[in-house]
Amino acid sequence: MLQQTAGLWYIEARPINSTWVPGLTLRISSFMTKCLYWDERNETWSTDGCQVGEKSTPERAQCLCNHLTLFGSSFFVMPNHVDISRTAELFATVSDNFVVLALLCAFFGLYLVTLLWACYADRRSSSKRKMTLLEDNRAGALYNYLISVQTGHRKNAGTSANVTARLFGSEGESDTHNLTDPNKPVFERGAVDVFLLAAPFPLGEVRNLRLQHDNSGGGPSWYINKVTVQDLQTRQVWQFLCGCWLSADRGDGMTKKTFNAAKNNEIASFRNIFQTRTSTGFRDEHIWVSIVDPPSRSPFTRAQRVSCCMSLLLCTMAINIAFWNIPVDQTSPVLFSLGSLQITWQEIMVGVESGLLMFPINILIITIFRSIRPRIVLKSRNKEEGNARPARVTVPSVLRETEEIISLLIRSPRNKMSNIYNLESTADLLPALDKLHELIQLMQGVSESEPHWVYCSKFLLGGLSHLMLCLEQLDERDFLSAEEYQRTRNITNLLVRKAEMVFTSHLAYCPPPVKRKKGTSGCWLPWWCVFLGWFLLLSLSAVSTYFTLLYGFQYGREKSIKWVMSLGLSLFQSIFILQPLKVIGIAVVFALLLKPVAVEESEEIEEVLLEQQRKCRQYTGRETL
Template identity: 25%
Template sequence: RFQDLSNLKKIGVTPLLDNHVSDRYYYQIIVLTGHRQNAATKSKVYFVLSGDDDQTHVRTFVDPYREIFQRGGIDAFIMSVPKSLGPLNFIRIWHDNSGPGSSASWFLKYIIVRDLQTMEKFHFISQKWFAVEKEDGRIERLLPVASDSEKQQFSYLLTKKTYHSVSDQHLWFSIFSCPPAAKFTCVQRCTSCFVLLFSSMLLNIMYYDLSNAAKTSNRTSSFDLAIGPLHITPEQIGIGVMVEVLTLIPSILIVQFFRRIRSRQQFSPLRQALNKINPNTPIVTSKKKRRAHLTFPWWCLFIAYALSILIILVSIFFIIVRGIEFGDDKVKKWLTSVLTAFFSSILFTQPIKIVFFAIFFICFFRNTNDDVETNEYIDEYQMNFNEDDEEYFQSIKNYSLVNVQARQHVNRLTECEVIHAREQRIKEIQMWSIIREFIIYFVFFFLICSITFASREQNSFLQVQHLRKYFLNTRQSTNDYTQITTVTQFWFWLQNSFISNLRSQQWYNNDIPKYLNGYINDKSNRLIGWATMRQLRVKPSTCSDQRIMKICEKDYNFFNEDEESYSPGWTNQTLDETYSLSINNSFQYRTSNELNTYVFVGEHGTYNGGGYVYEFRGQLKDLQSNITTLHKLQWIDKKTRAILIQITLYNPNVQLLTSITFLCEFLITGEIISTSYFQPLNFFTFTSIFQLICTIIYMSFIIYFMFIQIRVFLRLKWKYFQQFWSLIELGIIVCSWTSVAIYIWRFKESRRISSLFKETNGYVYINLQLAAYVDNLLIYLLGFCCFFGMVKFLQLLRFDSRLLLFIQTLQRAQKELISFLMMFSIVYISFVCLFYFLFVSNMLSCSSLLSTTQMLFEMTLMKFDTSELIEADAFLGPFVFAIFMFLVVFVCLSMFLSIINESFRKARENPVENCEIFPFIMRRFICWSGLKRLSMTTIYAQRDTQMRSQYCNPIESFSDKIDQMLVKIDKLYIDQKIELKRLDKIQFSN
């Protein structure tokens, strides 16, 4: 209702303030402003209308009571002239660019000028910007009168029809954008929307009521997503769209019923304006009749409202009555279909209806005089202009020699002023673009940080720290897992430390641990399933020189892995002694598919997912007995290359899953490398509404960035990949969508694990190795997203002079740096090979190429201890170290600094021009915030500039004063002559 009241204030036909009192020939001018962003203007708009017989002086569009030229607005004016201008030729229109900020520019669609005496209409099509910063930068244009062929162009008609249809015909959008002069009010539109919404809800509930309950409840779909109370399946989406299509026809009928109801009081803005100008002017109704439309009397409005309320109440009644009988699943499906129907109405049926009817009427019912947008402003009231009126005709004839209207001062910008205004406006646009970009990036970075940190549980470190101390026993020298160097130490740690920690035992006061079945001995972590110990072995092989030794052991790889099954003791013979099932199975080879395990990468090698597995199942005494038996049977022997112990724990206190892997690698040199891996997994992300909202908004940002980057790519083609910031944006988009795909997989995996845990009460083996890999990958991707998002902040400082200087320096040194990098890489790789071959057997830092590269990098940074190098070789160590320091540190780094210094000098001598925007922003911010007061010199300079802009040279205004004096004299002469004629008539009649 408030919107309807505000629309009433916008309706009206305004007489121009510069109309002359004695002028009796009237034109109606209708100006249509575009719907584009920043299309409205607050600048003063001037025009000159020219015809075959005459032209007007400079006239001004002014309305003292309401704002004109608003976005998508229609403004009607009455202009009076002394006599007819004849057939109109063109209109010259411009503005003074006096509006603040974006309100200075103006997008003009077209102008309709109607001769109120002959009822002839003239169209002046613009469809251009009057702005210093857009298109061609012009604020003054000459618009010729449009011909019939121009008015019948398909593109012009489609644009005009579509814009009007979206603002008036789209049932949902028109609530907020309905034309002010439309008789179909916002209240009536809201009523029609409620009728449409409740009708679709009723049809949806009728469908689910009539459908077979067994069919709908037991039907499964490959795509089934549950989000809160919504149950999204293709079936529900299809039902919603189908119901919306069915409710389209009733909604069109109720809308047309409202539209065709006549107003109770016929309101004519044009007649009111004409009466305001001259109450004595005779006005007659035009003899031209409009095409008849079916309309209803005003009292049918009550019938329309009553019918709408009845439909809504009936729908609510049946929804409540039938909805009570529905189950929870059916209500979720019904709610999903209702929301689908609602959004399909907004985004699907209404837009298609608009486009279809627009193209249909343009193709088959094209009419150049059918101005739908301005129908409410064009009434069939015709001015009865009688040129036989002797007094008016004589007055025009008498003052035709001095018929010079008083000119007004027009602030018309010169070419230099337009250029200056364009420069200032471009700086303002860049300033607001940077501010808007900064806000968007800040919100985006906040969202990505919220999502990234929400995926990491803050108790993860404490959980891992506790489990490390619990299993590794670093404080006990005899049971320290990290100090294992022999097979005997491994069996000792397994029997005396690991097994006892694997089962919940008595409390410190010898109480039995109640309700802790399945927990490990820390009483906090629940063991999911059981722990497994998997061995990987190699096949027996012979030595190359059998004169010394016949049997040799080789290192592990995928090709020499032993995949045979044995009897206990690694024999192929049948034993008389019987062993438990666990012992027998531990000598049987099982594939990775049977174990649901995957390839594992260790410190020394990469190991397959299969192997010989012992399962830690049973009570504590059984486990101890089995481990002792395995030790006696030499389950670990010379062919053993790796032992992997894998455990999955769940801590319900912090809702963390932990995948633990102990890896002992048995090298052919006799050494044992013991490592451990603790991977906490948080599958319970997005447990709050805030996290879900952040994720949805974040993905909306990603889609928005995708559209922007697609447009940039289409503009730049393959040069797009040569820009640094384009690669950063591409990295964010790729990492984000990959993270979404991985998260969906992890979500399904978490549901599978949860269902297995509920079905078996936790007594089933679940391997989280793959889940841990994928979780790490997800964390890496989110970390890269966070990194790229932080780097994007540097783009906001691209107008800073210092950062621009740094970027220009790197760009100028690009070729030289590439050449230097190639030379430096060759020298560096040469030294890596030299140090590796010289000290591979004497230094741990040179035991591999990767560690050697790391050591030389530390040398370059002067962070290297030379004592280890001297101990390795007293002569070669210091010698090659000195050569490396001289060639790499002194020579190469000096060359690098020389290249940078030379490029920096060239960049400083040739600065870029875009560095002025940052000081401009700082000046605006300081003035806005009041942190610094303007000096008196600056105030006087601004005041002088303003006074010069408003100053009028008396010599220039002399002709205007003479014109005003002539007008007054002419008016006085005409008034006296009319009075004398009136007296003569009275005397003659007497």
């Protein structure tokens, strides 16, 4: 504890000759200072070990002590003082000093123009965000894979051709599927397209992916960057690091390629993680760059990003003008010195205080917008589900359906089915049904149940149920004889009952995998939190604008012009130097820690799965599948 005592004496001396102009006044002041500390042992004030320093003034005492004593000092650097009560008076000077007001009007005008463009771009990209349920999925196939295809960012990387894909696993292979969506363009430059592929049984460990296009359209060349395949039942993920052209006139001139699944060391390599993190960082974490090309599947829209940038800019302006050109504290200790460059404690504290005032609330707003769960409204399908039977059934369509069911089941070696020739007449139906009967007997004889037999029996039950519905719409005139027609119906009905018993038996001993619990893929906020984000954003922007104008009117025109120039340098440094360095630094850290990028999950998966189940119920006429 320090105590200072001081006294002042004033002596005025005037000359005798009072005609002397302007006269002489002599003022002499003296003060007395004493340094004391509280002696806790004797419980009294003491001067032992303390003396007054030569830098003492009437307002401040310098004490030099040879023992430890508690001292108090100011920790924070106060911003420039502004009198809020003079708001009306300062705002009345706008005609003399419109520099800051003109700058804010320019920023707000640019913001409104950019916001209109962002809303238009969001409306266009909203349709591209949807997941695609492949139209050529078999309606009875319910083992689902999510295929995420990432087109590269190179010039003319998108394709106008029709692309097909096929998966090869350790326990079978899928059919060749057309990766197309009638409601949106696919495989545009820099786009990420997600498709739901349904297989009749688990493919096991996915080892290969075959991609091909027909080289059609005005720009068929396609640069494929990466493909991710996810088993929605087991949540297992395989990545295919393609990084090549599928083109007749670029790269190696091939439009059909088979890619191998990446190994763990390839996925966790420094190069792969660094490239992925850098691309994601600039498109999502660099708030300014992300306005132009945000991630296609991010809930953080362009309009929200533009508004967050405006809020961040206004907040930066308010803090910058509050601490601009503050008096330099000569007594502030120098913490770092390199030649003529010196960093003082005062400068460090200004930086810390600016960060504490600016970043927490802005980071909170960005986090809210980034973490809002998309609002998905499931459409009612009751009327469509009520019409379970096909609109028109012919003998060729029945033969084709039966042939497709067998051709899909023989793709798994575990089913031990031989291929069949084309079914040309109703006489070929009975041999085809005999092959399906052999498969049912094989599944009955399996001692240990597992997911393969569960989904195979489910697919077979669905296919036979659909075939039974089709036969009911035919009559005996479509067959060679009434006896053949009746026998075909009886055998099909018998196979349906047997397939149902086999499916129930396997399902009891090997239930399907438990669905992922909600909330395990991350922390999502309810959709109405968007209103909270906008409220915080507008409030922060209004407060920042008010104080920026208040300080600008108080500084005057000349100082305001100097502040605008220093603000421009600060913004340039933040946008083009600090933000990119932050993104690259984070990418390097993640790459050194060998932490792969997490696979994105979305609530839209549930909607697409429900759509596939609805198609299955309509196809089979059964509610239990």
